[in-house]
Amino acid sequence: MGLRGDARSMVLFIEQCLNGLQFGLLLFLLAAGLTLVFGIMDLVNLAHGSLYMLGAYFAATFAALTGSFVLGAVLALAATLVVGMAVEVIAMRRLYGRDHLDHVLGTFGLILFFNELVRLVWGPAGRTLPLPDWLSTSVQIFPGVYYPTYRFTIIFVALAVALALYFVVMRTRIGMLVRAGASNREMIGALGINIKLLYTFVFGAGAALAGLAGLMQTPILTASIGMGENILIVAFVVIIIGGIGSIRGAFIASIFVGLVDTVGRAFLPTLLKLFLTPAAASAAGPALSSMLIYLLMAIILVVRPEGLFPAANR
Amino acid sequence: MKSHVTFRNIVVAALLVMLALVPLYSAWIGNNFALILFTRIVILAIAAVSLNLIMGYGGMVSFGHAAYLGIGAYVVGILAYEGVPSGFLQWPLALVVSGLFALLIGALSLRTRGVYFIMITLAFAQMIYYVAVSLSRYGADDGLTIYRRSQFGGLDLSNKVVFYYVCLALLLLVILIVWRIVNSRFGMVIRGAKSNERRMRAIGFPTFRYRLTCFVISGVICGLSGALLANHTEFVSPADMHWTRSGDLIIMVVLGGMGSLFGPVIGAVAFLLLEEGLARLTEYWQIIFGPLLLAVVLYARGGIDGLLAGGKRG
Amino acid sequence: MHAAESMACLREVNVAEPLLEIENLSKRFGGIVASDNITLSVEKGELHAIIGPNGAGKTTLISQLTGELTPNAGRVRFAGEDITAMQPWRRSLQGLARSFQITSVFLDLTVLDNVALAVQAHAGHSFQFWKNSRKDPSIREPARAALAHVGLSGREDTVVSRMSHGEHRQLEIAMALATKPRMLLLDEPMAGMGPDESARLVKLLKELKNEYTILLIEHDMEAVFALADRISVLVYGRVIASGLPDDIRKDAEVRRAYLGEEKRAKHV
Numbered sequence: 001m002g003l004r005g006d007a008r009s010m011v012l013f014i015e016q017c018l019n020g021l022q023f024g025l026l027l028f029l030l031a032a033g034l035t036l037v038f039g040i041m042d043l044v045n046l047a048h049g050s051l052y053m054l055g056a057y058f059a060a061t062f063a064a065l066t067g068s069f070v071l072g073a074v075l076a077l078a079a080t081l082v083v084g085m086a087v088e089v090i091a092m093r094r095l096y097g098r099d100h101l102d103h104v105l106g107t108f109g110l111i112l113f114f115n116e117l118v119r120l121v122w123g124p125a126g127r128t129l130p131l132p133d134w135l136s137t138s139v140q141i142f143p144g145v146y147y148p149t150y151r152f153t154i155i156f157v158a159l160a161v162a163l164a165l166y167f168v169v170m171r172t173r174i175g176m177l178v179r180a181g182a183s184n185r186e187m188i189g190a191l192g193i194n195i196k197l198l199y200t201f202v203f204g205a206g207a208a209l210a211g212l213a214g215l216m217q218t219p220i221l222t223a224s225i226g227m228g229e230n231i232l233i234v235a236f237v238v239i240i241i242g243g244i245g246s247i248r249g250a251f252i253a254s255i256f257v258g259l260v261d262t263v264g265r266a267f268l269p270t271l272l273k274l275f276l277t278p279a280a281a282s283a284a285g286p287a288l289s290s291m292l293i294y295l296l297m298a299i300i301l302v303v304r305p306e307g308l309f310p311a312a313n314r
Numbered sequence: 315m316k317s318h319v320t321f322r323n324i325v326v327a328a329l330l331v332m333l334a335l336v337p338l339y340s341a342w343i344g345n346n347f348a349l350i351l352f353t354r355i356v357i358l359a360i361a362a363v364s365l366n367l368i369m370g371y372g373g374m375v376s377f378g379h380a381a382y383l384g385i386g387a388y389v390v391g392i393l394a395y396e397g398v399p400s401g402f403l404q405w406p407l408a409l410v411v412s413g414l415f416a417l418l419i420g421a422l423s424l425r426t427r428g429v430y431f432i433m434i435t436l437a438f439a440q441m442i443y444y445v446a447v448s449l450s451r452y453g454a455d456d457g458l459t460i461y462r463r464s465q466f467g468g469l470d471l472s473n474k475v476v477f478y479y480v481c482l483a484l485l486l487l488v489i490l491i492v493w494r495i496v497n498s499r500f501g502m503v504i505r506g507a508k509s510n511e512r513r514m515r516a517i518g519f520p521t522f523r524y525r526l527t528c529f530v531i532s533g534v535i536c537g538l539s540g541a542l543l544a545n546h547t548e549f550v551s552p553a554d555m556h557w558t559r560s561g562d563l564i565i566m567v568v569l570g571g572m573g574s575l576f577g578p579v580i581g582a583v584a585f586l587l588l589e590e591g592l593a594r595l596t597e598y599w600q601i602i603f604g605p606l607l608l609a610v611v612l613y614a615r616g617g618i619d620g621l622l623a624g625g626k627r628g
Numbered sequence: 629m630h631a632a633e634s635m636a637c638l639r640e641v642n643v644a645e646p647l648l649e650i651e652n653l654s655k656r657f658g659g660i661v662a663s664d665n666i667t668l669s670v671e672k673g674e675l676h677a678i679i680g681p682n683g684a685g686k687t688t689l690i691s692q693l694t695g696e697l698t699p700n701a702g703r704v705r706f707a708g709e710d711i712t713a714m715q716p717w718r719r720s721l722q723g724l725a726r727s728f729q730i731t732s733v734f735l736d737l738t739v740l741d742n743v744a745l746a747v748q749a750h751a752g753h754s755f756q757f758w759k760n761s762r763k764d765p766s767i768r769e770p771a772r773a774a775l776a777h778v779g780l781s782g783r784e785d786t787v788v789s790r791m792s793h794g795e796h797r798q799l800e801i802a803m804a805l806a807t808k809p810r811m812l813l814l815d816e817p818m819a820g821m822g823p824d825e826s827a828r829l830v831k832l833l834k835e836l837k838n839e840y841t842i843l844l845i846e847h848d849m850e851a852v853f854a855l856a857d858r859i860s861v862l863v864y865g866r867v868i869a870s871g872l873p874d875d876i877r878k879d880a881e882v883r884r885a886y887l888g889e890e891k892r893a894k895h896v
Contacts, residue, residue, distance in 0.1 A: 517749045518720035
């Protein structure tokens with residue numbers, strides 16, 4: 001109430017930027033998992049979104065069962081990791097080395113399976129995950145301007161994970177394989193690494209990243225069937241823009257896409273009103289807002305089809 | 315010389331005869347269920363044939379073909395809503411608009427290949443889906459009812475039997491067109507590009523323009539299928555172009571057997587009958603279908619057509 | 629190197645421009661210099677061989693000649709025209725045909741289909757959608773002729789994936805011939821061939837010499853010295869010697885760098 005018009009817009013803009021950053025970081029967790037799996041096992045996994053969804057549902061259930069948000073989150077993460085590794089052992093192993101179309105079809109089958117399984121176990125209605133009191137507060141970022149603590153938590157956790165991932169990719173042998181774009185079994189074997197174990201581990205790690213993203217956004221957006229696929233496609237857009245096989249590209253592209261999508265959706269209708277009639281602006285606004293990130297992808301495709309930071313040999 | 319009387323050809327001939335006799339069967343048992351189901355099958359078979367042209371013969375795996383189904387359907391729906399019921403205007407316009415979108419999307423996507431291409435076509439189709447969802451004038455999420463089928467003067471499409479035979483005739487016409495195309499000079503370029511694009515360019519073919527043309531032809535045929543679908547269901551909604559529908563089309567093509575003329579028809583029949591049958595078994599039929607799809611991918615890669623031809627494909 | 633001028637004195641070749649001129653061609657990949665200021669030319673009607681140890685950058689050179697790689701510096705001129713930035717398919721239409729070191733054919737099509745495609749590429753546009761191209765004599769006949777030329781006449785309807793390696797190598801050349809080229813770039817055509825097949829291919833190349841200008845990359849020294857009018861030696865991306873076969877054989881630097889390995893040079 002006490003702020004003037006343009007100051008309010010400024011506050012809104014900052015808020016949306018932070019939201020965009022938060023969304024971008026969640027996208028990064030998803031995209032990183034996809035890129036890891038593609039980079040090391042040359043596997044296109046459409047069911048990555050299902051693991052995102054499972055993370056959300058597990059968190060909702062375990063938090064309700066244990067009464068603790070944090071414990072619920074940790075258990076959910078562990079459960080998603082286990083499911084991920086199980087999926088790798090049972091299904092993914094048989095897909096390695098095959099045509100990418102086979103991967104797409106096979107994992108599409110898995111999506112159908114998981115969506116229906118969730119519907120069977122949890123019902124069609126979806127689940128919520130309420131925040132504990134200590135996370136429901138707000139933090140003052142400027143005098144009189146507040147931003148939810150929980151969203152800051154997401155940003156913080158995601159950045160921490162990104163940093164850890166950077167460390168692993170840059171400083172370990174496994175990371176070296178990722179950077180080399182190695183989907184070459186002989187090279188892996190020559191380094192003295194057990195391939196089967198490595199693949200299961202990498203897939204599990206990807207699953208955990210997806211599950212983490214899923215559970216973290218549940219208090220904001222709830223857990224619902226099919227939630228994985230919508231964000232998965234956005235993760236694909238991130239990878240296309242950033243360059244397939246490149247984690248650094250995925251990071252920069254996710255932040256970029258997150259900001260464009262969030263800030264765009266918030267401000268495009270207002271922007272349109274500047275040079276369209278109110279009726280036209282409110283008709284075109286939502287349509288154009290949802291198209292923004294795809295238009296961005298289209299521009300990158302025209303200018304640099306291999307992405308912004310493509311991994312060297314792909 | 316090879317005999318044309320093979321087991322596989324007999325099955326295909328029997329299938330065509332069966333399709334021709336569906337209306338008689340429906341009249342005989344006194345209810346329209348089979349007629350309605352098979353009208354849908356024939357219409358989606360047309361879409362599957364269009365996808366097989368670029369996938370089976372051209373090696374371009376489009377995970378966004380439902381977009382052209384939806385576009386064709388929406389053109390008919392929107393024109394009907396705006397008071398233009400003439401089929402002579404609706405259908406050609408549906409073809410043109412689908413073709414234009416295919417031109418645009420193809421021009422951007424065909425600069426990439428493999429996994430990239432799959433993801434990009436998926437992303438653009440999702441974009442079109444979101445645009446349809448935001449069309450509040452035309453029902454947005456809830457869809458748009460079509461109160462009058464396309465008017466063609468003397469031809470009464472609201473007569474279910476007449477409409478079925480129109481669809482069947484169009485299916486046969488489309489198969490004829492695809493048959494001539496794949497054996498023509500143009501078709502050989504497309505097949506060569508699928509087999510070894512690098513060599514095609516080395517011997518002097520500017521492959522991009524040919525593949526783009528093929529993509530557009532495929533989009534146009536799929537748009538026709540959409541126009542038919544709109545008439546059949548007398549309803550259009552964004553659900554028609556949800557990405558899972560694109561997945562369904564790919565399943566039909568692969569299930570039937572890629573790169574054969576009648577494979578997509580077999581695939582459409584098999585897929586939709588299976589869907590119908592499993593749905594009667596249990597509400598949660600996708601729990602069975604998902605793993606079944608994975609099994610087909612792993613063990614019956616040449617599809618049904620491959621099995622009929624003695625398993626030499628795949 | 630002004631081999632071109634000495635060549636003109638020794639043979640009665642017109643002193644007009646060479647068919648292919650490579651000037652100061654350079655290509656680096658990160659820190660690695662694959663092509664180091666390469667300058668050489670191929671006269672019309674000659675068979676110019678390029679030899680050198682593995683890793684010398686021979687395939688990189690050919691890729692720049694065909695347009696698959698863009699050089700960092702230098703130019704390529706074909707029949708007087710600067711083709712340095714020209715796309716591969718256009719170069720083929722200009723008359724520059726290539727055969728691949730690692731067989732690159734259409735495995736799932738028949739032998740005749742393969743060569744017919746090469747003919748078709750140079751027979752106008754292919755935006756014809758109705759007529760069956762397999763029944764088009766204007767494409768099938770030239771294709772059959774090219775097959776006959778390399779000795780694959782009996783195998784027209786065989787699916788290529790079922791043929792032997794040696795037959796694949798013959799097909800590679802047939803496809804290059806079918807494009808009615810002015811010049812052939814042959815990248816190790818004898819790779820992986822046994823002694824009988826190699827001998828047959830040398831005989832074929834001797835015949836082709838009379839009709840086409842050829843740039844031949846090869847490891848097989850017997851073949852090279854039997855066929856070449858001139859030889860250039862490529863080591864670490866640089867041309868260290870270029871001239872008549874006898875001169876090359878005697879060149880000390882060449883012997884040190886490469887010919888000393890002659891006995892092991894026959895590529896397996």
